[in-house]
Amino acid sequence: xxxxxxxxxxxxxxxxxxxxxxxxxxxxxxxxxxxxxxxxxxxxxxxxxxxxxxxxxxxxxxxxxxxxxxxxxxxxxxxxxxxxxxxxxxxxxxxxxxxxxxxxxxxxxxxxxxxxxxxxxxxxxxxxxxxxxxxxxxxxxxxxxxxxxxxxxxxxxxxxxxxxxxxxxxxxxxxxxxxxxxxxxxxxxxxxxxxxxx
Amino acid sequence: xxxxxxxxxxxxxxxxxxxxxxxxxxxxxxxxxxxxxxxxxxxxxxxxxxxxxxxxxxxxxxxxxxxxxxxxxxxxxxxxxxxxxxxxxxxxxxxxxxxxxxxxxxxxxxxxxxxxxxxxxxxxxxxxxxxxxxxxxxxxxxxxxxxxxxxxxxxxxxxxxxxxxxxxxxxxxxxxxxxxxxxxxxxxxxxxxxxxxx
DNA sequence: CGGTGCACAGAACGATTGTTCGGTAAGCTA
DNA sequence: TAGCTTACCGAACAATCGTTCTGTGCACCG
Numbered sequence: 001x002x003x004x005x006x007x008x009x010x011x012x013x014x015x016x017x018x019x020x021x022x023x024x025x026x027x028x029x030x031x032x033x034x035x036x037x038x039x040x041x042x043x044x045x046x047x048x049x050x051x052x053x054x055x056x057x058x059x060x061x062x063x064x065x066x067x068x069x070x071x072x073x074x075x076x077x078x079x080x081x082x083x084x085x086x087x088x089x090x091x092x093x094x095x096x097x098x099x100x101x102x103x104x105x106x107x108x109x110x111x112x113x114x115x116x117x118x119x120x121x122x123x124x125x126x127x128x129x130x131x132x133x134x135x136x137x138x139x140x141x142x143x144x145x146x147x148x149x150x151x152x153x154x155x156x157x158x159x160x161x162x163x164x165x166x167x168x169x170x171x172x173x174x175x176x177x178x179x180x181x182x183x184x185x186x187x188x189x190x191x192x193x194x195x196x197x198x
Numbered sequence: 199x200x201x202x203x204x205x206x207x208x209x210x211x212x213x214x215x216x217x218x219x220x221x222x223x224x225x226x227x228x229x230x231x232x233x234x235x236x237x238x239x240x241x242x243x244x245x246x247x248x249x250x251x252x253x254x255x256x257x258x259x260x261x262x263x264x265x266x267x268x269x270x271x272x273x274x275x276x277x278x279x280x281x282x283x284x285x286x287x288x289x290x291x292x293x294x295x296x297x298x299x300x301x302x303x304x305x306x307x308x309x310x311x312x313x314x315x316x317x318x319x320x321x322x323x324x325x326x327x328x329x330x331x332x333x334x335x336x337x338x339x340x341x342x343x344x345x346x347x348x349x350x351x352x353x354x355x356x357x358x359x360x361x362x363x364x365x366x367x368x369x370x371x372x373x374x375x376x377x378x379x380x381x382x383x384x385x386x387x388x389x390x391x392x393x394x395x396x
Numbered sequence: 397c398g399g400t401g402c403a404c405a406g407a408a409c410g411a412t413t414g415t416t417c418g419g420t421a422a423g424c425t426a
Numbered sequence: 427t428a429g430c431t432t433a434c435c436g437a438a439c440a441a442t443c444g445t446t447c448t449g450t451g452c453a454c455c456g
Contacts (some may be wrong), residue, residue: 018307022306025265026224026259026263028261065227099297100298100302104298104390104392149367192394192395193391193392194298194392196302197388198388
């Protein structure tokens with residue numbers, strides 16, 4: 001006989017857990033889970049956890065502590081508008097798993113955020129007030145968008161080369177090319193962009 | 199006599215914990231923390247945790263489970279280029295605490311990501327391949343950037359009104375205004391934007 | 397109407413948790 | 427050199443953890 005498949009679980013359970021996690025950044029104990037889910041038996045919590053684990057929403061650390069699984073953070077990356085608005089997140093595909101942090105940040109210890117001032121990079125889709133994700137490093141390649149330190153301020157520009165020296169080119173015809181005298185101090189390279197619109 | 203101040207702790211402890219958290223998304227138990235930190239007495243772990251809590255890096259859930267504190271995720275939001283590149287994250291200010299997820303997402307259960315196709319919104323700084331953070335809701339206001347379902351596909355456009363009916367306006371003169379026949383189906387409202395550039 | 401799953405409850409239990417307390421060795425101060 | 431503080435170890439302990447096993451009531455099915 002084939003393996004018996006477990007029934008799918010109430011999606012509300014997962015949502016409640018995700019909400020709890022969003023608030024506390026931690027997976028609670030079984031007894032807390034029980035009250036969270038309105039269940040009164042830890043044994044049943046255990047079974048539910050087992051199924052969520054089976055489905056990839058929960059996982060275990062090497063020390064057998066419960067932790068979010070690969071699919072725990074997946075936010076519906078909506079490719080297909082057909083039935084996309086359903087409250088029930090159909091288990092099929094159309095998902096991509098990420099926290100946005102993981103999507104943008106590869107090396108946390110070398111990554112900073114810089115807020116953009118002004119419109120000088122607007123043709124590159126970088127607007128006033130946007131946050132630039134910067135990987136700090138002292139050098140970059142021509143064509144990279146870099147964050148440089150000019151006159152004690154951060155500037156976001158394209159890095160280019162003119163007659164052997166580096167220059168900073170804006171993405172806006174109304175702004176001049178910056179030709180630094182002396183060494184060009186590069187803070188880091190742009191790795192991403194974040195904008196909040198409400 | 200004034201309250202006795204605790205000594206600051208080895209910053210390496212915090213980094214190790216942050217790395218562990220980045221990998222597992224969970225705060226480990228004291229015994230795991232002990233091996234993580236190379237400490238052999240849980241009592242000393244307890245003391246270290248107390249100090250991290252005092253400093254705002256750790257906190258407790260209402261059920262007294264250890265969880266990340268307010269400053270645990272703080273990423274340097276670099277305002278001031280002076281000494282910004284220092285490896286030592288000076289404790290002063292210049293910080294803003296956020297995970298990018300928290301910065302962009304207010305209601306996890308109603309939030310989706312939609313990948314943008316094409317250049318029709320380029321004047322709004324929305325490029326091909328960008329991810330739009332969408333708060334799902336069935337209606338919106340004129341002037342909002344909305345994600346609508348047109349011909350079974352997602353479209354990102356400005357919502358506008360013409361002679362009493364809603365229309366979708368691109369932010370690119372090369373594209374036409376969309377005047378839907380029948381009801382306009384709105385998937386949600388744009389709340390943010392994420393772009394990865396490397 | 398009798399069986400068979402399923403969704404849950406409840407008790408019992410050993411393992412693990414975090415706390416408390418006493419101890420020690422090193423370093424600074426007077 | 428005596429005394430205090432600090433960084434850590436180790437043992438003991440009650441509380442809590444997650445597991446396991448045994449019910450129980452309902453729904454469906456023949």
